[in-house]
Amino acid sequence: MKQTAVLEVRGLQVTYAGNCALDLDSLAIATGEIVGVVGANGAGKSTLVNAVVGWSRGTPRAVGEIELGGQRVDRWSTHERIRAGLVLVPEGRLVFASMTVEENLSSVFAPAAAPGRRVYSREDIYELFPRLGERCRHLGAQLSGGERQMLGIGRALMMGPRVLLLDEPSIGLAPKLVSQVLDTMRTLAASGLAILLVEQNVRAAMAVVDRLVLLERGRVVLQGRAAEVGNDPRIAQAYLGATAV
Numbered sequence: 001m002k003q004t005a006v007l008e009v010r011g012l013q014v015t016y017a018g019n020c021a022l023d024l025d026s027l028a029i030a031t032g033e034i035v036g037v038v039g040a041n042g043a044g045k046s047t048l049v050n051a052v053v054g055w056s057r058g059t060p061r062a063v064g065e066i067e068l069g070g071q072r073v074d075r076w077s078t079h080e081r082i083r084a085g086l087v088l089v090p091e092g093r094l095v096f097a098s099m100t101v102e103e104n105l106s107s108v109f110a111p112a113a114a115p116g117r118r119v120y121s122r123e124d125i126y127e128l129f130p131r132l133g134e135r136c137r138h139l140g141a142q143l144s145g146g147e148r149q150m151l152g153i154g155r156a157l158m159m160g161p162r163v164l165l166l167d168e169p170s171i172g173l174a175p176k177l178v179s180q181v182l183d184t185m186r187t188l189a190a191s192g193l194a195i196l197l198v199e200q201n202v203r204a205a206m207a208v209v210d211r212l213v214l215l216e217r218g219r220v221v222l223q224g225r226a227a228e229v230g231n232d233p234r235i236a237q238a239y240l241g242a243t244a245v
């Protein structure tokens with residue numbers, strides 16, 4: 001089956017105060033594909049996903065081409081990119097602490113459904129993550145890390161993503177929850193969603209991604225199908241580095 005790239009990134013360079021944090025030749029993701037981005041702390045993983053959605057905690061300077069469904073979006077605001085279906089679940093699972101689960105989900109502005117885009121309803125999210133349904137009256141602040149992660153993903157899905165970007169969804173989660181959250185990614189990909197998954201947990205990422213990209217100091221040093229690069233010593237090293245902590 002021929003795969004169409006829904007997201008294409010070319011010549012993306014990001015600098016913070018003149019220091020280069022990312023220098024990426026190209027990266028493409030097809031519909032229904034999960035691409036994992038792994039690498040040590042400070043490798044540039046968050047810089048990459050943040051630049052793709054045009055969002056940042058600091059003041060980076062980004063140059064490069066970003067195409068969503070064949071349309072250049074790199075000059076668009078974050079808001080416009082989200083509306084077009086480029087949706088990030090940022091590191092640290094941002095949810096509203098003083099709102100209930102239900103309110104967190106209800107506060108999402110849902111775009112109109114369009115071809116190639118599924119806009120999830122609140123009921124869909126409760127079906128995907130039954131735990132959230134059970135906790136629907138609880139405040140964001142009362143949720144466990146795993147529940148907050150599910151809520152963050154749920155909110156993102158209600159924005160009707162064409163590409164879902166996740167920044168370290170497994171951080172701080174119990175192993176059982178890690179595989180549960182990542183298994184959900186497979187379900188979503190099977191329905192046609194393209195997923196860019198940033199993970200420090202290389203082992204968990206390997207189990208779920210189609211392709212893997214290894215970043216070192218802002219550069220891609222290895223990429224390929226998960227089964228092919230899995231035995232590369234550099235992956236093993238990243239793997240050990242991440243699991244040793």
Ligand SMILES: Nc1ncnc2c1ncn2[C@@H]1O[C@H](COP(=O)(O)OP(=O)(O)O)[C@@H](O)[C@H]1O
Nearest residue numbers: 016021040041042043044045046047057058059
């Ligand atoms: N807001 C910022 N201001 C200045 N430098 C930053 C900022 N965010 C990240 N960096 C630098 O960019 C590099 C990549 O960081 P980051 O993308 O956060 O890596 P990762 O997510 O892989 O841990 C690091 O050297 C980091 O210090």
Ligand SMILES: [Mg+2]
Nearest residue numbers: 045046047091
């Ligand atoms: Mg990061």
